[in-house]
Amino acid sequence: MPPPADIVKVAIEWPGAFPKLMEIDQKKPLSAIIKEVCEGWNLPNPETFALQNADSTNFYITEKNRNNIKNGSILRLTTSAAQVAQQLHERIQSSSMDMKLDALKDLANSSRDITFAQEFINLDGISLLTQMVESGTERYQKLQKIMKPCFGDLLSFTLTAFVELMDHGIVSWDTFSLAFIKKIASYVCKSAMDTAVLQRSLAILESMVLNSQDLYQKVAQEITIGQLIPHLQGTDQDIQTYTIAVINALFLKSPEEKRQFDEDSVNILDCPLTEMAHILAQKQLRSIILSNVIRSNKPINDEMAHQLYVLQVLTFNLLEDRMMTKMDPQDQAQRDIIFELRRIAFDVECESNNSGSIEKRKSMYTRDYKKLGFINHVNPAVDFTQIPPGMLALDNMLYFARHHQDAYIRIVLENSSREDKHECPFGRSSIELTKMLCEILKVGELPSENCHDFHPMFFTHDRSFEEFFCICIQLLNKTWKEMRATSEDFNKVMQVVKEQITRALTIKPNSLDQFKSRLQNLSYTEILKLRQSERMNQEDFQSRPILELREKIQPEIMELIKQQRLNRLCEGTCFRKISSRRRQDKFWYCRLSPNHKVLHYGDLEESPQGEVPHDSLQDKLPVADIKAVVTGKDCPHMKEKGALKQNKEVLELAFSVLYESDEYLNFIAPDKHEYCVWTDGLNALLGKEMTSEFTRSDMDTLLNMEMKLRLLDLENIQIPEVPPPIPKEPSNYDFVYDCN
Numbered sequence: 001m002p003p004p005a006d007i008v009k010v011a012i013e014w015p016g017a018f019p020k021l022m023e024i025d026q027k028k029p030l031s032a033i034i035k036e037v038c039e040g041w042n043l044p045n046p047e048t049f050a051l052q053n054a055d056s057t058n059f060y061i062t063e064k065n066r067n068n069i070k071n072g073s074i075l076r077l078t079t080s081a082a083q084v085a086q087q088l089h090e091r092i093q094s095s096s097m098d099m100k101l102d103a104l105k106d107l108a109n110s111s112r113d114i115t116f117a118q119e120f121i122n123l124d125g126i127s128l129l130t131q132m133v134e135s136g137t138e139r140y141q142k143l144q145k146i147m148k149p150c151f152g153d154l155l156s157f158t159l160t161a162f163v164e165l166m167d168h169g170i171v172s173w174d175t176f177s178l179a180f181i182k183k184i185a186s187y188v189c190k191s192a193m194d195t196a197v198l199q200r201s202l203a204i205l206e207s208m209v210l211n212s213q214d215l216y217q218k219v220a221q222e223i224t225i226g227q228l229i230p231h232l233q234g235t236d237q238d239i240q241t242y243t244i245a246v247i248n249a250l251f252l253k254s255p256e257e258k259r260q261f262d263e264d265s266v267n268i269l270d271c272p273l274t275e276m277a278h279i280l281a282q283k284q285l286r287s288i289i290l291s292n293v294i295r296s297n298k299p300i301n302d303e304m305a306h307q308l309y310v311l312q313v314l315t316f317n318l319l320e321d322r323m324m325t326k327m328d329p330q331d332q333a334q335r336d337i338i339f340e341l342r343r344i345a346f347d348v349e350c351e352s353n354n355s356g357s358i359e360k361r362k363s364m365y366t367r368d369y370k371k372l373g374f375i376n377h378v379n380p381a382v383d384f385t386q387i388p389p390g391m392l393a394l395d396n397m398l399y400f401a402r403h404h405q406d407a408y409i410r411i412v413l414e415n416s417s418r419e420d421k422h423e424c425p426f427g428r429s430s431i432e433l434t435k436m437l438c439e440i441l442k443v444g445e446l447p448s449e450n451c452h453d454f455h456p457m458f459f460t461h462d463r464s465f466e467e468f469f470c471i472c473i474q475l476l477n478k479t480w481k482e483m484r485a486t487s488e489d490f491n492k493v494m495q496v497v498k499e500q501i502t503r504a505l506t507i508k509p510n511s512l513d514q515f516k517s518r519l520q521n522l523s524y525t526e527i528l529k530l531r532q533s534e535r536m537n538q539e540d541f542q543s544r545p546i547l548e549l550r551e552k553i554q555p556e557i558m559e560l561i562k563q564q565r566l567n568r569l570c571e572g573t574c575f576r577k578i579s580s581r582r583r584q585d586k587f588w589y590c591r592l593s594p595n596h597k598v599l600h601y602g603d604l605e606e607s608p609q610g611e612v613p614h615d616s617l618q619d620k621l622p623v624a625d626i627k628a629v630v631t632g633k634d635c636p637h638m639k640e641k642g643a644l645k646q647n648k649e650v651l652e653l654a655f656s657v658l659y660e661s662d663e664y665l666n667f668i669a670p671d672k673h674e675y676c677v678w679t680d681g682l683n684a685l686l687g688k689e690m691t692s693e694f695t696r697s698d699m700d701t702l703l704n705m706e707m708k709l710r711l712l713d714l715e716n717i718q719i720p721e722v723p724p725p726i727p728k729e730p731s732n733y734d735f736v737y738d739c740n
Helices: 030-040 081-091 097-110 114-122 125-135 138-146 148-166 178-189 195-211 213-222 225-232 237-253 273-282 285-294 302-323 332-346 358-371 380-385 391-403 405-416 426-440 464-483 487-505 512-521 524-538 544-571 648-653 672-685 693-710
Strands: 007-013 020-025 049-053 074-079 573-577 586-592 598-604 619-622 626-631 654-659 663-668
Touching: 020 030, 030 049, 030 074, 074 081, 081 097, 081 114, 081 125, 097 114, 097 148, 114 125, 114 148, 125 148, 125 178, 148 195, 178 195, 178 213, 178 225, 195 213, 195 237, 213 237, 225 237, 225 285, 237 285, 237 302, 285 302, 302 391, 302 426, 332 358, 332 380, 332 391, 332 405, 358 405, 380 391, 380 426, 391 405, 391 426, 391 464, 405 426, 405 464, 426 464, 426 487, 464 487, 464 512, 464 524, 487 512, 487 524, 544 586, 544 672, 544 693, 573 663, 573 672, 626 672, 648 654, 648 672, 654 672, 672 693
Parallel strands: 007 074
Antiparallel strands: 007 020, 049 074, 573 586, 586 598, 598 619, 626 654, 654 663
C-alpha cells in the first residue's frame, strides 16, 4: 500500500550527529516538525532553529515552499533566518577586519535566500550596507593603501550582498542617496578597480537606471560613455557584458524630446536619442565593440549576445523618428533633396528662375522625375507623405546617390532607357524597400527579453542601415532584370527580394561584403529552385477524394489536440513575473486539476524542477466561474501604465482569465508555445474554438501524417501486433570506423 500523499520521507542532518531519517507530515505546522527534530537531539529553544535544503542553495524551508520537499530529500537543521540575520548584522559592524570580512562573505552567500533577505532587510540591513559604501570610512581608505586585496574583498562582498538583497524586489530603488550613487559611479570610473567590485557596481548602475527615472537622471550626471569604454577594451567578457548593459539602459531611458547636453564631457544627462547616437559615434563605440567583443577569440555567451541584440535594436530604433515623419511638400529644404537627386542623376544644375518659361521647366522636371521612378511626376514630394517609411526613404535615396554615385546613376539611366512597362522605378522601389527593411529589422519595436539575434555585419559600419539599403536596392534592380518584370509585377518582385534578404540574413554574415556575396548566390533562379524543392517536400494533396478524406479525419485530429492541450494544463506551467531588470526572476505556478474543474495557482520562491503538487498551490479558481479569456491589449495588466504595455513581445504573450464581475487572473506566458497551449486549453474548457497558430500547425502536421499512413499501400502486408525483437549484439565491432 502506498504511503499517504501528505507524508514525505527525508533525511535531516545536524553537525556532529548521524543524519536522522524522518517521515514529515505536511499537514503539521513546520514549527511542530522543527520542535520534534530538536527534541530528538536534545536541543533547547526550538524556536531559534529552522530547516534548510542541504544542497548548493541552502535555502530555508518555509510554510510557503515546504510542499517542494520530495521523498528522499536531504534537509539540514540550522539556526533560524532571524537569528542568522541578527548575528550577521552585528558581525559586519565589528572592529576586527577579519571578522568583518568573514561576516560580509557569509552575508553575500545568505542573501540569495529570500527568507533570510526579508529578515536582514527588516533589521534595516540595506541602509547599513549603503552607509558602509557611502562613507568608505577613513579606516577603509587606509586599508586600501596597506591591505589592498583585503579592501577589494570587503567591498566586493558588500556590493554582492547588496545586489542579492535588492534582486528580491523587497526594497524600492528610489530610496538611495546621491552620495551612494556617486560612490558606486566612482568605482566604475576608476581605471584600476577590483574585477568583482567593478562587475557589481555596473550591475547596480544598470538596475538603478532601469528601475527609476529619477535615478537615471542622477546616474547620467555621474557617468559618461568615455568612462565606460575602457571596460569594453579589456578581456573579461562578464565586465564587457555588464558595461554594454549599462549603455543599453542609459540608451533605453534617454528622453525623446530635444534637449541640450554637455558636449565637452559628453555627458548623457537629458540627451535625446538622436544626440545619444551622436555621442556613441563620437566615442567609436561600434568599432570598439566589433574589435574587442564580436571579433575577439572568445565565443560570445548568451547574455552578451542578448545585450548586443538590444544595442542593435535601440540603434535601429533611432530611425523611427524619420520613418514616421511625413514630408512637407511646401518645405523648400526638403524639396532641395529631391532636386539634388535629379542633379546627381542627370548632371544638371538648378536653372535660374529666368532660364526658359515656367511651363518648359515644369515639363523638364516632370520628365526627369518620371525617369527617377516617382509615382507623382509633377510633385514627387507627395510620394514621401506615406508613413512608414516617410522621410527615411528619401534619406536612404540621398545617401545612395552621394556615396554610391556610379551605381545610382547606372540604375536610373538604365531604367530610363527601357520601355515604360519594363523599367524598374527607382523612387517607388526605394520607398517600398525602405518600408520592407524596417519591417525585417523591426524598427520601432522594443527589444525582446529573451532574444539573442544580433547581426555582426551591422556593427561593421557607422551607417549600417544606409549601406544595407544600398546593397538591397541594387539587388532589387538585379532581380527585376532577372524576372524580366513589368510594372504589374512590382509586388511579386518585392516578395522575391524580401525572401532573398531574409534567407541571406539567416546565416548571420560577419560583414556587409559577406552579405552581398550571399545575395549573389541567391539569384531569382536559385529562389525558384528552393521554392520548388520545398513544395515537393510538402507533397501537396489537392485531389477531391484526398480532400474529402482530410475533412473526415479533421474532427478526430482536433479532439486529439484538445486532449493534449488539457493534459498540458494539468501538468501546469511556471510563469515569470515580469520586472524591469532581466536578472530578477519571480515565479508563480498554475495548473488544472485532473478532473478539469479547478485551476490551482500560487507564488513560488524559485523556478521549480518538474511539476508542483496541487496541495502546494494555495489559491483556486473553479472553471465554472470563468467568464472569458482575453488576450493582448484587452488584458487588464496590459492597460496599466508603464513601459510593459509598449513591449510588443510581452503584449503577444499576455492573456487574462476573467471571472465573477470584475476579478481577473493575469498571465504572461514564458514563450509563444506556452501561450498557445494555455489559450487553446482555456478556450477548450469554455467550449470555444481553439484558434492559435500552434493549433493550425499541429493540425497540419498530424493530418498530413495520418493521411500518409492511410494512403500507404498495405495490401497483402501483415502488420504485426507486437514490435519486432531487438537483434542480438554483434560478436565484434570490426566494422565500426573511428572518425577521429
